[in-house]
Amino acid sequence: MLTYLSPPWVEALDAALAAVTPPPGVPDVVVQFVVTDPAGTAGASYHLDLAHAGVHARYGVHPTPQVTFTQSRADAELVARGQRSAPAAVLRGDVVVRGDASALVPWRRVLAEGVGDALRELNARTTFDLA
Numbered sequence: 001m002l003t004y005l006s007p008p009w010v011e012a013l014d015a016a017l018a019a020v021t022p023p024p025g026v027p028d029v030v031v032q033f034v035v036t037d038p039a040g041t042a043g044a045s046y047h048l049d050l051a052h053a054g055v056h057a058r059y060g061v062h063p064t065p066q067v068t069f070t071q072s073r074a075d076a077e078l079v080a081r082g083q084r085s086a087p088a089a090v091l092r093g094d095v096v097v098r099g100d101a102s103a104l105v106p107w108r109r110v111l112a113e114g115v116g117d118a119l120r121e122l123n124a125r126t127t128f129d130l131a
Contacts, residue, residue: 001127005044013057020055020114026106032065035076067099
């Protein structure tokens, strides 16, 4: 089992993303995910590099992401477990979006299907710290 948001979890996500085919002619985008601890400070971070050369997950903070999603650990786990949809979490204000989210529009199918499928499969074999 992998521990949610640990470096090995991000490495497993990266390996799963090797099968994702980027759409042709789309601009490269870096998407940062910041998960805060109960005190509200950054607890874990990873980013997705969405590029015409491939889709990759990397542990840590990217220096210049186009889009950043910040959420609490509890909210991140609800989404990861499939108990809340990511769009619902954004609409409820549980996820703070910074940057140019419109940069993700050309990637929407890859994010929903390729990345989404990889995350669902990965999270099925993941342990979560919070109940």
